[in-house]
Amino acid sequence: MSKILNEFLSSNLQELKDNGLYNEINMVRGANGPVIDIDGKELINLSSNNYLGLATDEKLKQAAKDTIDSHGVGAGAVRTINGTLDVHVELEETLAEFKGTEAAVAFQSGFNCNMAAIQAVMNKEDAILSDELNHASIIDGCRLSRAKIIRVNHSDMDDLRKKAKEATESGQYKKVMYITDGVFSMDGDVAKLPEIVEIAKEFDLITYVDDAHGSGVMGKGAGTVKHFGLEKEVDIQMGTLSKAIGVVGGYIAGTKELADYLKVAARPFLFSTSLTPGDTKAINEAVKMLMASTELHDRLWENGDYLKKGLKELGFNIGNSETPITPCIIGDEKTTQAFSKRLMEEGVYAKSIVFPTVPRGTGRVRNMPTAAHTKEMLDEALEIYEKVGKELNVIS
Numbered sequence: 001m002s003k004i005l006n007e008f009l010s011s012n013l014q015e016l017k018d019n020g021l022y023n024e025i026n027m028v029r030g031a032n033g034p035v036i037d038i039d040g041k042e043l044i045n046l047s048s049n050n051y052l053g054l055a056t057d058e059k060l061k062q063a064a065k066d067t068i069d070s071h072g073v074g075a076g077a078v079r080t081i082n083g084t085l086d087v088h089v090e091l092e093e094t095l096a097e098f099k100g101t102e103a104a105v106a107f108q109s110g111f112n113c114n115m116a117a118i119q120a121v122m123n124k125e126d127a128i129l130s131d132e133l134n135h136a137s138i139i140d141g142c143r144l145s146r147a148k149i150i151r152v153n154h155s156d157m158d159d160l161r162k163k164a165k166e167a168t169e170s171g172q173y174k175k176v177m178y179i180t181d182g183v184f185s186m187d188g189d190v191a192k193l194p195e196i197v198e199i200a201k202e203f204d205l206i207t208y209v210d211d212a213h214g215s216g217v218m219g220k221g222a223g224t225v226k227h228f229g230l231e232k233e234v235d236i237q238m239g240t241l242s243k244a245i246g247v248v249g250g251y252i253a254g255t256k257e258l259a260d261y262l263k264v265a266a267r268p269f270l271f272s273t274s275l276t277p278g279d280t281k282a283i284n285e286a287v288k289m290l291m292a293s294t295e296l297h298d299r300l301w302e303n304g305d306y307l308k309k310g311l312k313e314l315g316f317n318i319g320n321s322e323t324p325i326t327p328c329i330i331g332d333e334k335t336t337q338a339f340s341k342r343l344m345e346e347g348v349y350a351k352s353i354v355f356p357t358v359p360r361g362t363g364r365v366r367n368m369p370t371a372a373h374t375k376e377m378l379d380e381a382l383e384i385y386e387k388v389g390k391e392l393n394v395i396s
């Protein structure tokens with residue numbers, strides 16, 4: 001074993017622990033539903049991205065089982081060799097219909113989508129304007145592209161206009177992109193897409209929206225871009241299949257030419273084995289369900305509004321959330337972690353989120369109510385929040 005590696009690992013781990021930045025990983029026994037079992041204790045689960053409760057849906061499970069019987073458990077190859085199965089083609093057609101675009105390309109994860117598409121479209125002669133609160137996979141995708149990365153203050157349209165003007169008028173870059181989350185996962189706020197599209201038109205920016213947390217949640221389920229009716233304006237829409245859709249994977253939706261190009265230029269498409277057939281069929285089933293009915297979406301929003309109102313009335317700082325994602329912003333990292341730990345001891349699983357996931361000093365416990373929660377569960381969670389909040393002087 002390398003001595004240098006051992007020293008590196010132990011000093012880094014110790015530093016994280018000393019600064020309250022070391023996140024313990026909890027193992028969930030069984031399914032990730034509205035109530036989860038951790039260490040034999042049942043907890044109300046407010047930390048899952050399974051927004052619509054589809055991860056355990058019977059129809060989806062059956063679709064996966066049937067497809068495992070007919071297609072096996074693995075796709076067998078990357079998409080460009082012979083890993084493009086009938087179920088993948090079917091899913092991509094369904095996704096394009098769902099998003100209101102000409103085409104869609106499925107990837108193995110949402111993270112992979114951002115690795116794939118940003119690098120395929122942008123390169124070192126280009127610049128990317130990127131919202132400062134964008135997800136880590138966007139940041140990594142931008143870095144991989146080797147384009148100049150220009151951070152834009154969070155949802156600050158004046159800053160975007162100023163930096164778009166500077167970048168385009170400098171004549172230094174061949175293409176300029178603006179990339180943003182559709183729904184910001186740590187705060188639950190929504191990107192100002194109508195203004196973004198106007199600025200993009202003015203400066204001929206390529207627009208890229210990562211709608212990992214908006215799909216299934218915004219636009220009656222179809223996402224943030226559709227919520228604003230901008231399907232024909234936003235160039236590249238990215239979404240995950242692991243959150244509201246309940247399975248795993250991601251997709252890029254846009255024009256047919258964009259899809260054709262990604263299929264020859266996006267490295268995870270070319271060099272990583274495609275989604276498993278069972279998952280793919282379950283995803284297809286989920287997307288079709290969302291297109292057929294808004295029932296789960298409506299229940300999600302009802303539960304989100306209920307929890308949000310309750311936490312606000314108790315005196316918690318829930319920030320500027322415009323979606324069911326509801327942070328309780330605590331600030332100090334150590335208090336945030338202690339808060340989350342006490343919630344867990346009392347029966348609520350709401351994970352602490354600290355630096356580097358969010359900026360230093362803005363530690364929070366993030367709540368993700370889902371369509372699968374009952375009012376009784378939410379009431380119980382609120383009672384526990386009140387107790388722990390008073391105990392740790394987070395509320396008075």
Ligand code: PMP
Pocket residue numbers: 109110111112135137181185210212213240241242243248249250
């Ligand atoms: N983008 C955003 C905004 C996300 O929140 C996430 C998931 N945390 C991803 C991309 C990656 O998606 P996935 O988990 O499906 O890989």
